[in-house]
Amino acid sequence: MHRIEEAAVPTRVIGLISGTSVDGIDAALVEISGTELDLKVELLAGATYPYPAELREKILAVGAGVAISMAELAEIDDAIAIVFAQAAQNIQIGHQPATLIGSHGQTVYHRPPADREIEKKTTPDSPLGYSLQLGRGALIAHLTGITTVSNFRVADIAIGGHGAPLVPRVDAYLLSHPQEGRCIQNIGGIGNVAYIPPRHGDWLSKIRAWDTGPGNSLLDLAVEHLSAGTKTYDEDGNWAASGTPCHPLVEQWLNQEYFHLPPPKSTGRELFGVTYLHQCLKDAQAYQLNAADILATLTELTAASIVHSYRTFLPQMPQQVLLCGGGSRNLYLKKRLQLLLTSIPVWTTDEVGLSADFKEAIAFAVLAYWRHLGIPGNLPTATGAPQAVLLGEIHQSQS
Numbered sequence: 341m342h343r344i345e346e347a348a349v350p351t352r353v354i355g356l357i358s359g360t361s362v363d364g365i366d367a368a369l370v371e372i373s374g375t376e377l378d379l380k381v382e383l384l385a386g387a388t389y390p391y392p393a394e395l396r397e398k399i400l401a402v403g404a405g406v407a408i409s410m411a412e413l414a415e416i417d418d419a420i421a422i423v424f425a426q427a428a429q430n431i432q433i434g435h436q437p438a439t440l441i442g443s444h445g446q447t448v449y450h451r452p453p454a455d456r457e458i459e460k461k462t463t464p465d466s467p468l469g470y471s472l473q474l475g476r477g478a479l480i481a482h483l484t485g486i487t488t489v490s491n492f493r494v495a496d497i498a499i500g501g502h503g504a505p506l507v508p509r510v511d512a513y514l515l516s517h518p519q520e521g522r523c524i525q526n527i528g529g530i531g532n533v534a535y536i537p538p539r540h541g542d543w544l545s546k547i548r549a550w551d552t553g554p555g556n557s558l559l560d561l562a563v564e565h566l567s568a569g570t571k572t573y574d575e576d577g578n579w580a581a582s583g584t585p586c587h588p589l590v591e592q593w594l595n596q597e598y599f600h601l602p603p604p605k606s607t608g609r610e611l612f613g614v615t616y617l618h619q620c621l622k623d624a625q626a627y628q629l630n631a632a633d634i635l636a637t638l639t640e641l642t643a644a645s646i647v648h649s650y651r652t653f654l655p656q657m658p659q660q661v662l663l664c665g666g667g668s669r670n671l672y673l674k675k676r677l678q679l680l681l682t683s684i685p686v687w688t689t690d691e692v693g694l695s696a697d698f699k700e701a702i703a704f705a706v707l708a709y710w711r712h713l714g715i716p717g718n719l720p721t722a723t724g725a726p727q728a729v730l731l732g733e734i735h736q737s738q739s
């Protein structure tokens with residue numbers, strides 16, 4: 341049952357997420373009103389709080405498969421919840437307090453459902469996907485005194501979905517256009533797209549969304565390796581821009597199975613992580629590429645895999661592409677995307693009024709708000725789930 345009547349009252353909600361780049365906690369304090377087509381979100385404050393270096397190292401190690409004990413797992417889970425709770429406290433400074441938190445947490449493992457050969461290789465026994473986000477909501481609620489919704493992916497996974505991407509339903513209501521088809525392209529550690537057709541007829545069922553593959557994950561790892569640990573990312577894409585992409589290598593990399601899988605599909609650093617980068621660096625040796633050429637070629641892989649997936653899987657090309665996530669600040673990547681998309685304009689979501697930096701944090705505030713109102717959060721065409729369901733577990737606070 342939808343408790344639509346409550347939606348007339350604007351609600352102050354905090355959205356929290358740390359994505360696959362593991363760079364820090366994005367926090368958004370928003371005022372939300374409406375429900376779906378009349379949904380309105382005002383960003384009151386947005387900030388990124390970097391992880392303490394030691395915690396970041398631990399998270400990256402766990403995500404890369406380093407073995408830990410159950411006690412250590414509990415310790416990391418709570419260490420993450422503590423910094424998320426601090427982020428929630430900090431973002432409210434100077435504002436009226438929030439009444440609800442939506443916390444995505446930190447993904448440390450993601451395994452899609454085993455319904456295709458590529459996925460069966462990693463999943464011998466279970467037909468369901470598995471996605472683990474740390475930073476337990478119970479502790480965030482306890483520390484902040486604010487009811488917290490967390491564990492957003494499990495309900496979609498329980499009915500056979502990928503549990504990702506989840507932001508497309510929010511994109512649909514905040515970024516659809518009455519006449520124009522749009523691709524909303526997030527470029528985080530991993531890239532994901534939501535194609536939103538013009539908002540008429542059965543537009544909602546025509547939305548398509550999937551993870552496009554690497555966003556910045558391989559680039560960041562390569563920069564760290566090539567700079568001997570002195571840099572963590574290629575600021576504005578300047579280093580890559582000083583090199584030349586090796587197109588035969590990009591073509592070779594695009595043959596990889598993931599890029600040819602039809603959606604729905606999701607991925608993570610389990611595939612596009614350290615091992616993948618090492619293979620790329622090995623392949624690059626055959627072409628005697630220097631550091632700048634390697635970065636230009638990896639940047640081209642991100643751009644080409646995005647555009648290749650649009651041309652292969654979309655019913656039609658969009659009229660606009662709206663970028664968000666940290667990769668939207670990589671000017672060289674943006675330029676390469678524009679070149680590959682020829683006459684289709686490539687903008688950022690900022691240009692249509694939604695913060696490109698904080699869109700994911702805003703989305704988890706909306707998903708918590710929908711959970712509170714009893715409104716489903718997933719889009720079956722995006723996650724592959726058979727139906728739309730309520731997302732997230734509610735942890736009531738004591739105060």
Ligand SMILES: Nc1ncnc2c1ncn2[C@@H]1O[C@H](COP(=O)(O)OP(=O)(O)OP(=O)(O)O)[C@@H](O)[C@H]1O
Nearest residue numbers: 359360361528529530556575576665666667669670
């Ligand atoms: N000025 C910039 N120039 C180039 N790249 C940038 C810039 N600012 C941020 N980035 C890139 O964006 C990344 C962070 O992006 P973002 O915070 O959107 O990722 P995420 O949310 O962790 O990932 P995901 O969306 O996959 O969960 C950084 O690691 C860096 O590679």
Ligand SMILES: CC(=O)N[C@H]1[C@@H]2OC[C@@H](O2)[C@@H](O)[C@@H]1O[C@H](C)C(=O)O
Nearest residue numbers: 360447450504505506507530532700
């Ligand atoms: C399992 C997981 O954390 N997936 C992330 C990741 O980062 C980008 C892409 O892969 C997307 O599928 C998802 O995040 C966003 C927030 C989503 O669910 O829409």
